[in-house]
Amino acid sequence: MKELDLLKKDWQKEGQPFKQVSEEQINTMIHKKSSSIVKRILIISVVEFLFWIAISVLLTDDKYNAKVARYGLEDFMFISNIVNYGVLLFFIYFFYKNYKTISTTDSTRQLMKNILATRKTVKYYIWYNLGIVALDIVMTLIMEYYHDEKLLTLRQNTENSGMSAALLLVGLGIVILAIGIVAVWLFYRLLYGILLKKLYNNYNELKKTEQ
Known part of the structure; x- marks a missing residue:
């Protein structure tokens, strides 16, 4: 916002007649900056979408398919993937709609809205992805708990020693879930947080010009 600060100083130097022109310049500048930010959000989301598809393809090998078939999750995984990718699209x-709307908006108040x-849409997007990560971790832990041979052996050994296998694994699952959610939250905080903050700064600058 250095450019905006310079223009504000010009207001004070030149006096009231220059203010109207400066406000138009500031609104135009903020308009361009906001459009650029939303465009970057769009590009990042598309790249992220393609990245997760590539990861899914790379991890889906014969061993993985055999495991899914053994757990009886073929239909569930197919439907969940379709729904998830549909929501992401x-x-x-x-x-994209927000980008086009901001790019073609002339009204300052409409730009603020x-x-x-856009900020609200990005926040919903982040919360959705956090929910999906949490669900994936929980489902994976449950399936592994009941079907993985190594975990079955661990359950038997802990129960023979007088410990509660379920309690131990639930505690471990909570730790894994917490670490996974925090890691993804930090990732999105870094990826989108800076852009959202810039958008909010633009909003505040527009709000000042409307006063």
């Missing part, structure tokens, strides 16, 4: 569509709407 839905968010990408909204990011669009900035808030």
